[in-house]
Amino acid sequence: MRKIKTLGLLGTGVIGGGWAARALHCGIDVVAADLNPAMEEWIRGAVENASPSLDALTADVPTPAKGTLRFTTDAEEMASTADFIQESVPEDLAIKRKVYTAISATAPADVIISSSTSGFMPTEMQKGMTHPERMLVGHPFNPVYLCPLVEVVGGVQTSDDNKIAAKAFYESIGMHALMVRKEVPGHISDRLQEAMWREMLHALNDGIATTGELDESIVYGPGLRWAVMGMNQIYMIAGGKGGARHFIEQFGPALEWPWTHLKAPELNDKIIDGFVDGTTEQANGRSVRELERIRDECLVAIQRVLKKHDIASGSTLNLFEASLKSRAESNN
Ligand SMILES: NC(=O)c1ccc[n+]([C@@H]2O[C@H](COP(=O)([O-])OP(=O)(O)OC[C@H]3O[C@@H](n4cnc5c(N)ncnc54)[C@H](O)[C@@H]3O)[C@@H](O)[C@H]2O)c1
Structure with missing residues (x-):
């Protein structure tokens, strides 16, 4: 499996911003592409906003130096530099298919292309792309930087090796990968x-x-x-x-x-x-930003309590912290 040093994002709205924050916290560089140049300011703000919650979540262990964030409006340039691509463009099948055709022609064959889609099936999206065996769904939950669940779904053309590699990547950034057995609209x-x-x-x-x-x-x-x-x-x-x-x-x-x-x-x-x-x-x-802050502080607190009982998202946090700790030790 390719080592993931750079995560490529396509679509930097609510979900793209959440992926960026999570990856950067784990020391992974991010190249974020969006066709709207105004999204650069937005994603930088989203990452800054998420940072205190991520620090609080993993406060018990050393964390790597944060990754760097680069923004571009050129999706193909992003696709040529990323080791793993997470697509989070709007929930519209025609848009998704169009971007896959473009980025899959540029991204090297061993770069996984994963969709954050809330409901489309990977088989519907991978038609017409180059190397469709590396396309799958990695459906997260908002806020992506605090909710560990990611549903991993393969289509008829997706290879098992790529599903396993995607699971390993998601786990390395502190997520709980739920491997969905059968693709259905809306996943689980x-x-x-x-x-x-x-x-x-x-x-x-x-x-x-x-x-x-x-x-x-x-x-x-x-x-x-x-x-x-x-x-x-x-x-x-x-x-x-x-x-x-x-x-x-x-x-x-x-x-x-x-x-x-x-x-x-x-x-x-x-x-x-x-x-x-x-x-x-x-x-x-209260504004959406204020509500978000209350939600995030409570999500952190709940997971830190569950961690003591090694249950549910608390187990995922224990595994996440163990991997951050061993990474810090191997860097010393
Ligand atoms: N919002 C949620 O709670 C949630 C949760 C899980 C999954 N999702 C899924 O994540 C995806 C994104 O949702 P969102 O809420 O972040 O949407 P959003 O509207 O906040 O962001 C979408 C971004 O994509 C950009 N975009 C549009 N067309 C593009 C193109 N061709 N190339 C590059 N960028 C393009 C837009 O400029 C925008 O910044 C959807 O598939 C959605 O179903 C959303």
């Missing part, structure tokens, strides 16, 4: 999130709850548990001494009751305004 986690969001929009439309009340129904209950254990393990525990079998016998039949709508509601002004006005009211005058 977004399918689950969307099912819940669909139900929330129905609840809003049906006047059952406001956005604030819907969020209360998550953060004071199930959301608190989900950072520690996923829904399946939590439900097994909820079955008491009868465990998972007792739980599914007791609550399984409710799946047939009319608790959920499943089909998406038709988006109307009531839903859109309810969502926008409700979340603005919840923000209570």
Whole structure:
């Protein structure tokens, strides 16, 4: 596998900025390409903003000297210098296909090209590119610099070696690579999130709850548990001494009751305004930047607690710190 000294980014918005911050923190240089030159200022600000949280997350171990960030509007120049390319252009299949055709003709054959796509399948994107066996999906979660999950998905033409190499790279920058067995639209986690969001929009439309009340129904209950254990393990525990079998016998039949709508509601002004006005009211005058800071401080604190129990994202943090420590020792 090619040693990843330079990460190439294509698209430097919310997600590209998050990838840059994570890689730079691990001592990897970043070449960031975006067709909009104004994004240079934005990505530099995003990296600066993320830096204190990353330092706090890995405060217990020495970290390498930060990598350097270079910005370009020339995607092909980026593709000719990167050891691994992470694409984060807008969620539009035509745009994604077009950029793959261009950058894959320039990037050396052993450079992996990974897409941050939230829902497209790699088979749909790799058609027509040069060396499609090195194209895959590496779907992260926002903020990329603090959420360790990355869903790794291969298409029909992706080689197993490239999937394994991508996993190794993501792990080296502190991530938890979930190897998705079968490509489906929306991968795994977004399918689950969307099912819940669909139900929330129905609840809003049906006047059952406001956005604030819907969020209360998550953060004071199930959301608190989900950072520690996923829904399946939590439900097994909820079955008491009868465990998972007792739980599914007791609550399984409710799946047939009319608790959920499943089909998406038709988006109307009531839903859109309810969502926008409700979340603005919840923000209570705080800007997105302020909310981001609160979110990030809490995400760091939660992971540092989970680390003590070596569970969930705390286990990933332990592995990340061990690798940063051994890198620091080998540099001494
Ligand atoms: N926002 C999220 O929460 C989230 C989470 C996970 C994955 N994703 C995925 O990441 C990708 C990017 O999402 P985002 O939220 O960062 O979008 P964004 O709109 O914030 O950023 C997209 C960037 O791509 C640039 N761009 C557009 N066309 C380009 C081209 N041809 N070449 C180079 N740059 C180009 C734009 O100028 C912009 O800066 C999408 O595929 C999305 O589904 C988003």
